Amino acid sequence: MMSNSIQLSERDQLSKSQMNVLRKQGQVPAVVYGTDVGSISVTVSEKDILSTLKRNPRAILHAAIPQNGNKPVLIQNVQRDPLSNKIVHVDFYQLNMNISMDSKVTIHFSGEPVGVKEGGILQVELYEVQVRCMPDKLLSAFEVDISGLGIGDHLLVSDLSFHEGIEVLSDATAMLVKISHAHAEEPVVVPA
Structure with missing residues (x-):
């Protein structure tokens, strides 16, 4: 549009x-x-x-x-x-509005993951994906709700579900976001 x-x-x-x-x-x-x-x-x-x-x-x-x-x-x-x-x-x-084009779409993550509330750490690996579509189907951003992710969970490019007419070109196995375990810091021993 x-x-x-x-x-x-x-x-x-x-x-x-x-x-x-x-x-x-x-x-x-x-x-x-x-x-x-x-x-x-x-x-x-x-x-x-x-x-x-x-x-x-x-x-x-x-x-x-x-x-x-x-x-x-x-x-x-x-x-x-x-x-x-x-x-x-x-x-x-x-642009030629009658020919499909390649572009990037920004991924916006919404919601606070369950795993973060439980002490996990949110790690975002990718903020955008490469797509192919007709110019009038191009999205400026795609919102992904991550509130259901727990500690150890992750979201891959293949987990995204764009509407019909948008082909995802990015590697389907690429990780978008993950919730990692928080590692307890070991006490630092200072020699006397």
Whole structure:
């Protein structure tokens, strides 16, 4: 589903210093690529992209692409400055709504496991799984209730039950979460 729209502006090839000026003006250099549009250099408002990433980083966006009209796109990659964590570049992938796509779905764990209440330790191994589906079936997140897990229990990728039309590509034997026994710490003996 197209959850929101985003405005992209045409961008010429710019030098590094010109790109930095753009960023200071609140615009992020970006590129849109896909079968219908090829590869187009654009800019996007930093405010708009931050808002989208906060709401749903895997949302299908209705993008106004210069000289190509409105097209469905997905945020494919976000590059950030390692020191400031500010966004420096965004890659958008233009979707064909009639062809299945591969993507990642975030797993949200809900509920407090019985095993944790009994003194066990919750260990999350995977926070997302790779799936294949039609773009309109793509989930931003999948909620999994783990309140029934006891000490020694675990949940595998194969235990997930997505709705029809979503094929899980991640290894079925990969562990998502487990409840481990809490190990009592041995007393430290300090020599006298």
